[in-house]
Amino acid sequence: MIPTNMETYLMAHIPEAAIKNRTQRENGRCFLELGYVDEQLLSRIGINCDRLGPRLVACMWDEVSDLEVGGFLVVDNLAMGSPSMGGIRMLPDITPTDIHNLARGMTLKNAAADLPYGGGKAGIVAEPDMPPGKRTELVRRFARLLRRYRDIYVPGPDVGTNDADMKTIAIENGIDSAVSKPADMGGNRIDELGAAGGGLIIALERLLEIMSRLTVLSQFGQLKMPSAEELTAIIQGFGAVGAHAARFLLEKFPAAKVIAVNDIQGYLYDAAGLPIDKLLMMTKQQGLVSRQYYDKEIASLGPRHPTKFSTDANNLLRESAFCFIPAAPVFNYLGVLPTEACSMSVERMGSWSLIIEGANTYSPDPNRKASRIRMEQEVYRHKGIMIANDYLVNSGGVIFAAQEHFIPTPANLQIPHKILGKRKAVDNWLAENAVEFSEISARRLEAGMALREKSIRRNMTELVDLLASDAELLPCQAAEGISLNRLTAKEKDRTAKDIMDPMPTVGIQAALAEAAALIVESRSNIIAVLSKDDRLAGVVTTWDITRATAEGLGEDNVENIMTRTVISANPSDSILDIVTDLEQNQISAMPVVEDGTVLGMISSDLLAQRYLLRLLRSHTQMS
Numbered sequence: 001m002i003p004t005n006m007e008t009y010l011m012a013h014i015p016e017a018a019i020k021n022r023t024q025r026e027n028g029r030c031f032l033e034l035g036y037v038d039e040q041l042l043s044r045i046g047i048n049c050d051r052l053g054p055r056l057v058a059c060m061w062d063e064v065s066d067l068e069v070g071g072f073l074v075v076d077n078l079a080m081g082s083p084s085m086g087g088i089r090m091l092p093d094i095t096p097t098d099i100h101n102l103a104r105g106m107t108l109k110n111a112a113a114d115l116p117y118g119g120g121k122a123g124i125v126a127e128p129d130m131p132p133g134k135r136t137e138l139v140r141r142f143a144r145l146l147r148r149y150r151d152i153y154v155p156g157p158d159v160g161t162n163d164a165d166m167k168t169i170a171i172e173n174g175i176d177s178a179v180s181k182p183a184d185m186g187g188n189r190i191d192e193l194g195a196a197g198g199g200l201i202i203a204l205e206r207l208l209e210i211m212s213r214l215t216v217l218s219q220f221g222q223l224k225m226p227s228a229e230e231l232t233a234i235i236q237g238f239g240a241v242g243a244h245a246a247r248f249l250l251e252k253f254p255a256a257k258v259i260a261v262n263d264i265q266g267y268l269y270d271a272a273g274l275p276i277d278k279l280l281m282m283t284k285q286q287g288l289v290s291r292q293y294y295d296k297e298i299a300s301l302g303p304r305h306p307t308k309f310s311t312d313a314n315n316l317l318r319e320s321a322f323c324f325i326p327a328a329p330v331f332n333y334l335g336v337l338p339t340e341a342c343s344m345s346v347e348r349m350g351s352w353s354l355i356i357e358g359a360n361t362y363s364p365d366p367n368r369k370a371s372r373i374r375m376e377q378e379v380y381r382h383k384g385i386m387i388a389n390d391y392l393v394n395s396g397g398v399i400f401a402a403q404e405h406f407i408p409t410p411a412n413l414q415i416p417h418k419i420l421g422k423r424k425a426v427d428n429w430l431a432e433n434a435v436e437f438s439e440i441s442a443r444r445l446e447a448g449m450a451l452r453e454k455s456i457r458r459n460m461t462e463l464v465d466l467l468a469s470d471a472e473l474l475p476c477q478a479a480e481g482i483s484l485n486r487l488t489a490k491e492k493d494r495t496a497k498d499i500m501d502p503m504p505t506v507g508i509q510a511a512l513a514e515a516a517a518l519i520v521e522s523r524s525n526i527i528a529v530l531s532k533d534d535r536l537a538g539v540v541t542t543w544d545i546t547r548a549t550a551e552g553l554g555e556d557n558v559e560n561i562m563t564r565t566v567i568s569a570n571p572s573d574s575i576l577d578i579v580t581d582l583e584q585n586q587i588s589a590m591p592v593v594e595d596g597t598v599l600g601m602i603s604s605d606l607l608a609q610r611y612l613l614r615l616l617r618s619h620t621q622m623s
Helices: 004-013 016-022 039-044 096-112 132-149 163-173 195-216 240-252 276-286 290-298 313-318 366-382 396-406 423-432 434-469 475-492 512-522 542-550 575-584 604-622
Strands: 023-026 029-035 056-062 070-077 084-091 118-125 153-157 232-236 257-263 266-269 308-310 323-326 354-356 386-388 505-507 526-530 536-541 589-594 597-603
Touching: 004 016, 004 056, 016 023, 016 029, 029 132, 056 096, 056 132, 070 084, 070 096, 070 132, 084 096, 084 396, 096 118, 096 396, 096 475, 118 132, 118 153, 132 153, 132 163, 153 163, 153 396, 163 423, 195 240, 195 354, 195 386, 195 396, 195 434, 232 240, 232 313, 240 257, 240 276, 257 290, 257 313, 266 290, 266 313, 276 290, 290 308, 366 386, 366 475, 386 434, 386 475, 396 434, 423 434, 434 475, 505 512, 512 526, 512 542, 526 589, 526 597, 536 542, 536 589, 575 589, 575 604, 597 604
Parallel strands: 084 118, 084 153, 232 257, 232 323, 323 354, 354 386, 505 526
Antiparallel strands: 023 029, 029 056, 056 070, 070 118, 257 266, 266 308, 526 536, 589 597
């Protein structure tokens, strides 16, 4: 059953006929897929195509379930590699535009971390606060929807989902189909380990070492770097990222002070430093902390208590500290114009020297980008506050998660196919292999910590050096440049194997009618013909079938009508090599072949839709 919010949204933005005609069904599961060529339909749902993507926007739902199961998937860009990697967000009002914004952030984040994964994100249209049994069933059914895309998307946790949900997906689709799984599956538990929060403190440590380089800029002429005893921080959002950031901050700098934190119920402030250990314990027990801490610790003493509590959570941003860490799911934490929806206006904000973004604040939407530029012009250029942009510093989660693929799961630790989807049987099997899973989990954690340190420190060095060298550059522009440079470098190195599509195949003795049916079913103009030992013997095109039919050969088999001399690409051929071969041989498609084995196919449609148009737009924009 499609979630009500999702159905209302789609009907309001996409013509009913388009939904009906474009929706594909598989055993009660429904998929409405939009690609780069569907610019008009994508614009209706607030997604603007640009030179990076998106590659795929999928609206999907389960129409036979008693639960309302549905959501969205956006695979934005695969230039860094395939599959894409990014979390699943669960909220009742999530939209494709929201998921696209987050997927684009993952494109830039994975590029900034130099990870060989594209940017993707998914969203479940549901309220995350539900009974455990119902939640598990909801995630299990959503996993079945994602199964269609497991070659191009690997999920992890995000707002509203957790490591346990990733275990549910892995039980359903296979152990490598999700990341940030629990340790009993060999996972690097992002939330439990504080992978993202720890990365923010690595960024802080590096910036404390090198921020003085910015004093060459006029707005930083009076910059004063604090000693460890003088270091203070305020944190917006004391949740999975913010709470761990507070913990790691005090572990790294024991004399520092976290003087203010907030959640949706209010904010706490103490100039002498908040009792972070106590707040962390309350977070584990009760989730939200500000109101609970007030009721237990402050209310009885009233004004005599050194800690201040306010039910206006956003007033946290009026407090002053050396470092401000936005770690709540808020795009605009600061705004310039009165009409902008934001946590606090720039006019009323506190006095800070540094902002380290633990929240996802990037958006490709032109209006949001303009809002961001206005904010940075005021905050960075006029107030002299350094900004460390989100996808350069909060990549610890995806770096940890990537280790679950970097350090491969051995064959003997793949969930046996016969027990996939059977939780009890899988739990028993996991217990039997507990020692090996524990060992691989430890190795992945060690590797994740090392790469997170190296990657984020490098990003901070590049960011500060870029800003110090160009007084006109804003942090958002410098950060985007860092990621785009890595994407561009990868794009230039793309080969046929990186971009090819699957190629339909038939056996050499197949009837002509079977080949024709496969061409119709696959919507391809060419199929490969395989010999008895599964090697390429020839190809059959729509022209071959049309000619054979005209000559009265409709009852023949493909061996007698196929093209035997085949122009093919090697998997290592560059995009330029492929375009040249297609043009010189006046063909529209060709198989990608290695040692006689068909790996996939390249077509002029594929190149035009996914690559050449983007390159043309990129050239136009630069001109």
